[in-house]
Amino acid sequence: xxxxxxxxxxxxxxxxxxxxxxxxxxxxxxxxxxxxxxxxxxxxxxxxxxxxxxxxxxxxxxxxxxxxxxxxxxxxxxxxxxxxxxxxxxxxxxxxxxxxxxxxxxxxxxxx
Amino acid sequence: xxxxxxxxxxxxxxxxxxxxxxxxxxxxxxxxxxxxxxxxxxxxxxxxxxxxxxxxxxxxxxxxxxxxxxxxxxxxxxxxxxxxxxxxxxxxxxxxxxxxxxxxxxxxxxx
Numbered sequence: 001x002x003x004x005x006x007x008x009x010x011x012x013x014x015x016x017x018x019x020x021x022x023x024x025x026x027x028x029x030x031x032x033x034x035x036x037x038x039x040x041x042x043x044x045x046x047x048x049x050x051x052x053x054x055x056x057x058x059x060x061x062x063x064x065x066x067x068x069x070x071x072x073x074x075x076x077x078x079x080x081x082x083x084x085x086x087x088x089x090x091x092x093x094x095x096x097x098x099x100x101x102x103x104x105x106x107x108x109x110x111x112x
Numbered sequence: 113x114x115x116x117x118x119x120x121x122x123x124x125x126x127x128x129x130x131x132x133x134x135x136x137x138x139x140x141x142x143x144x145x146x147x148x149x150x151x152x153x154x155x156x157x158x159x160x161x162x163x164x165x166x167x168x169x170x171x172x173x174x175x176x177x178x179x180x181x182x183x184x185x186x187x188x189x190x191x192x193x194x195x196x197x198x199x200x201x202x203x204x205x206x207x208x209x210x211x212x213x214x215x216x217x218x219x220x221x222x223x
Contacts, residue, residue, distance in 0.1 A: 045213075099161075101146075103155040
């Protein structure tokens with residue numbers, strides 16, 4: 001996964017709980033993309049961040065979802081009050097100067 | 113609305129044959145084109161990228177770009193069962209930083 005780290009790899013939450021997904025981009029990189037992939041569907045862009053700044057959050061649902069990338073530490077995608085429809089694989093990707101994106105292993109969220 | 117279209121498949125190809133995957137895009141200003149492979153339950157991994165019209169070869173893989181016709185294809189020679197996966201096409205325009213993703217083509221290589 002080109003050094004892109006995500007954790008946890010699997011996350012189980014009950015409806016109404018909060019989910020926190022973490023992503024560390026490739027070493028020395030300061031931008032991340034977050035994507036969601038529902039079962040048997042394509043990748044859906046959610047948000048693009050650089051450290052301490054949200055560049056584009058046009059793909060984020062208006063409610064319950066938020067993302068941050070602090071100066072220190074990983075990027076975090078936060079889902080409040082999860083519902084069954086949030087069950088999906090969430091990937092982060094680390095872009096390079098040539099626009100290539102390298103993906104982390106993903107977090108599989110299951111909402112019971 | 114910028115779009116990238118792929119045939120969802122499944123595309124079934126016998127082992128040893130050439131697999132041909134196609135992708136069309138709507139944004140004529142697109143500059144960069146990417147092919148990713150995704151195994152079931154795994155994350156997408158980059159196969160290759162292409163920027164210029166024509167062919168680009170890397171081992172058994174060849175990407176073909178035709179900007180005038182707005183399509184990009186991926187050829188896999190000597191297909192192996194391990195090539196069975198979903199292949200994602202992604203395109204970047206010149207106006208922003210987002211990649212626009214196709215829904216993917218499922219490829220099955222039959223032994």
